[in-house]
Amino acid sequence: MRYVxxxxxxxxxxxxxxxxxxLKGFFPSKSAMKRMNAGAKLHKKLKIENARYVEKFLISRKYMLVGRPDFIIEEENILYPLExxxxxxxxxxxxSNIAQLLSYCILVEENFSRPRYGIIKYLNNEFKIPYDEKEKKFIEHVIFTIHTYSALNLKPKAExxxxxxxxxxxxTCLRI
Incomplete structure (x- = not known):
């Protein structure tokens, strides 16, 4: 089984x-690539107070999950991810943004300690997303589903x- x-x-x-x-190697459109590259440039310029780690690579062997949260913040001896x-x-x-953040919460929990929440920071606002058993179970289910699709080489239906x-x-979606 591969890491997700x-x-x-x-x-x-x-x-x-x-x-x-x-996963199958198709490339997104040029406009999507431009948006991603612009976002990557902004990431490099961003400075966050209380950031203990910046883009630290984390691994969960339990969930076969990997990731690199943008920031891991420390406040009052508690770590939490900021995306x-x-x-x-x-x-x-x-x-999708919440799912990514909750995946980082699992990684922070597996590598350090259990966060109570994570933060998604946009250009003009930020949201504190709780991390509890309900959210963790949701992400566990998504990870399990991805592993199943990968192992069985299933192609999801286009909707x-x-x-x-x-x-x-x-x-590309409807052509394959």
Whole structure:
């Protein structure tokens, strides 16, 4: 069984089909690549107070999960992940952003101590996302599902919806 990244968890929650296309080596559209590169440049410039670790690579052998949270913050001897998104904040964080952050919470728990929450920081706002048993079980289920799809080489069904407008694989998705 292979390791799954926290970014893959986010991709799978956004759309299992886009996760599959990425896994199989398809490239997102040029406009999607531009957005990702612009975000990566902003990440390098960002400075966060109380950051104990910046982009520290973490591994969970229990869940076969890996990831590199943007920041691991320490406040009052408690560590928690902070994930930066180089976009304006939606009214509430996207499920895929939450899934990625919760994956980082699992990694922080496995490598250091259990965080009570994580933070998603957008350009103009931030959200504190609780990390408890309910959220942990949700991410465990997503990770298990990804491992199952990978092991059985399953291709998720294409489902057209509003998310397709924001997907870097929209032009490829229905052709395979």
């Amino acid at each position: 990244s926290a970014s893959e968890v986010a991709s799978f929650v956004f759309c299992p089909r886009s996760w599959y296309l990425n 930066f998104k180089a976009t304006k904040a939606p009214p509430y964080p996207y499920a 057209m919806n509003e998310k397709c407008k924001a997907c870097g694989y929209a032009n």
